[in-house]
Amino acid sequence: MIIDTHCHLDFKDFDGDRDEVIGRAASKGVEKIINVASSVEGARRAVELAAKYDMIYASVGVHPHDARAVTDKVISDFKALAKNRKIVAVGEVGLDYYKNLSPREEQVSAFKRFIRLARDLNLPLIIHSREAEREALDILAKENKNGVGAVMHCFAGDGDFLKKCLDTGLYISFTCSLTFKNAKNLREVAKIMPIERLMLETDAPFLAPQEYRGKRNEPAYLTYLVDEWSKISGLSKEDIARITTHNANSFFRLKLDEGSKIAYQIRDSLYLNITNRCTNKCDFCVRNQTSFVKGHNLKLDREPAIDEIIEAVGDPRRYKEIVFCGYGEPTARLDLLKAVAKTLKAKGARIRIVTNGHGDLINKRPIAKELIGLVDRVSVSLNAETESKYNEICKPEFGPETYKKILDFIRECGRNKIETEVTCLTLPQVDVKRCEAIARSLGAHFRLRLYGMVG
Ligand code: SF4
Structure with a gap:
């Protein structure tokens, strides 16, 4: 329309x-x-x-x-x-x-x-x-x-x-x-x-x-x-x-129905919105302002089941990649993520997850090894060059040890041969050069994202 x-x-x-x-x-x-x-x-x-x-x-x-x-x-x-x-x-x-x-x-x-x-x-x-x-x-x-x-x-x-x-x-x-x-x-x-x-x-x-x-x-x-x-x-x-x-x-205020989406396309990629739960409360989070990303309503009424997600995807080969990235942290539903990724990979999909890197803390175990063969690329949002700055900007629910655990997760993904990138927003208080150096030292790629540009 x-x-x-x-x-x-x-x-x-x-x-x-x-x-x-x-x-x-x-x-x-x-x-x-x-x-x-x-x-x-x-x-x-x-x-x-x-x-x-x-x-x-x-x-x-x-x-x-x-x-x-x-x-x-x-x-x-x-x-x-x-x-x-x-x-x-x-x-x-x-x-x-x-x-x-x-x-x-x-x-x-x-x-x-x-x-x-x-x-x-x-x-x-x-x-x-x-x-x-x-x-x-x-x-x-x-x-x-x-x-x-x-x-x-x-x-x-x-x-x-x-x-x-x-x-x-x-x-x-x-x-x-x-x-x-x-x-x-x-x-x-x-x-x-x-x-x-x-x-x-x-x-x-x-x-x-x-x-x-x-x-x-x-x-x-x-x-x-x-x-x-x-x-x-x-x-x-x-x-x-x-x-x-x-x-x-x-x-x-036309009141046209814009129901929430499990799977949503932007350009030639398909994104999966499997949860609205997140273990951060980032100052810059788009959720503080709107439920919409690029015209898609991502506010879920309830968390979708595996079958619903697979059905929402359809044929994954129509997309450049399938990205687990919605209005929450996808590793909060790790078992479901793995099951969906396995099914989609079998159908020829390329899989990426966008994560805050808290997966080890959320699941109370190191998870990088579990992603081998299921996930082609991991994008970790870092957005700070120090632990104190991270805590100030992102307010993680796991407290001070979170930053170190994110770095461990990035390193482990690399060690397990999973293509890994660290992303950082152009926030005025963040030293992006130092973030890039941290990413490189952990064996990851680095990508700067424009603050205010979502999706
Ligand atoms: S990690 Fe992502 S979803 Fe979670 S609060 Fe931060 S920006 Fe929002």
């Missing part, structure tokens, strides 16, 4: 073939659409569309071009309209100092009123900002302190503006302008975009992708944007679709 988070199907451009356009979107996997209002009348039409089509949601708002039309009555009418459960946002609202079709002071006043409206309704904001980047963020910072979520629609700024938006907590939505031949700079900026805050939009009928440049855009063309993001990020099209769908689902 893909979600077009911003388009204007209520515009007269679609009067002749609206049903066909919506049908084409669905046939291309664009299963949900947020029809964004840009005028008072547009908001009413958006609500009508949302009532008619199950897959369409709507917003209420007035584009800054028409800021002078925003009166007390408009605001109270929108409040009444927003009682409809398919109104999921306030927008598009903001500032447009490029065309200046409404006086700037009226744009600012309307923008502030809509921020208050969004806060009153507890709905997220869809922001339009053109040549008014600093002002829009300043107003948002003042008027929406600890307030509702917001997305910067149709992002076309530079890297500095992107960082400022992200620091303000905004989601960022890109259009098919990213596919334009002359959008080289924007594609460069997109490379630093954290995928966890990305949403996709067509802004149809505007900004058709390169293949249809100059023609009317429509939600079905969102697939071109998915292709472009796949190229930029190195993730698969399925990854982009799933991650951005999750982002939109959580931002607009």
Whole structure:
């Protein structure tokens, strides 16, 4: 599924073939659409569309071009309209100092009123900002302190503006302008975009992708944007679709079912989430913020049985590797891990485990030998060059002796000819050079992982 988070199907451009356009979107996997209002009348039409089509949601708002039309009555009418459960946002609202079709002071006043409206309704904001980047963020910072979520629609700024938006907590939505031949700079900026805050939009009928440049855009063309993001990020099209769908689902609170996963694919590897138990409480753990990794819900209702895991994998030869790595420490279920690995190896799989290295302590015996022939590669998260730093950052439940036991486990894996790598996050307080030296001294490879990049 893909979600077009911003388009204007209520515009007269679609009067002749609206049903066909919506049908084409669905046939291309664009299963949900947020029809964004840009005028008072547009908001009413958006609500009508949302009532008619199950897959369409709507917003209420007035584009800054028409800021002078925003009166007390408009605001109270929108409040009444927003009682409809398919109104999921306030927008598009903001500032447009490029065309200046409404006086700037009226744009600012309307923008502030809509921020208050969004806060009153507890709905997220869809922001339009053109040549008014600093002002829009300043107003948002003042008027929406600890307030509702917001997305910067149709992002076309530079890297500095992107960082400022992200620091303000905004989601960022890109259009098919990213596919334009002359959008080289924007594609460069997109490379630093954290995928966890990305949403996709067509802004149809505007900004058709390169293949249809100059023609009317429509939600079905969102697939071109998915292709472009796949190229930029190195993730698969399925990854982009799933991650951005999750982002939109959580931002607009669409309540789409995103059940938890035992087996989840990222790129061409399949990951197994066999437990949520862990013997660390790392400061940096992604679990402190979310149950999702790359759009997969990893919060298990219960620990899966062997048969369920094998069934969830299917044919393991479809993947580059099968990785025991979920929302917990896989060696906490060592017997199950070994049984699953044995079955999958017999089917031709390459097996890796990602571990905190506590396996010997958890199982009260050295476990490296037990992995021989079952596990091809072990990735151990070290993340500290000293025991005291490890204890401070990772808070292991086994206490001070943990760090030494992790080093023993790494050494033993190497001795038993299991390919072993030590990983370390780019945490500011960690001396990664010393971590690398420790890894090498134990006969392991070393891999630095970017802090904040999960999966
Ligand atoms: S070892 Fe991994 S799963 Fe466990 S708390 Fe640390 S980061 Fe989270």
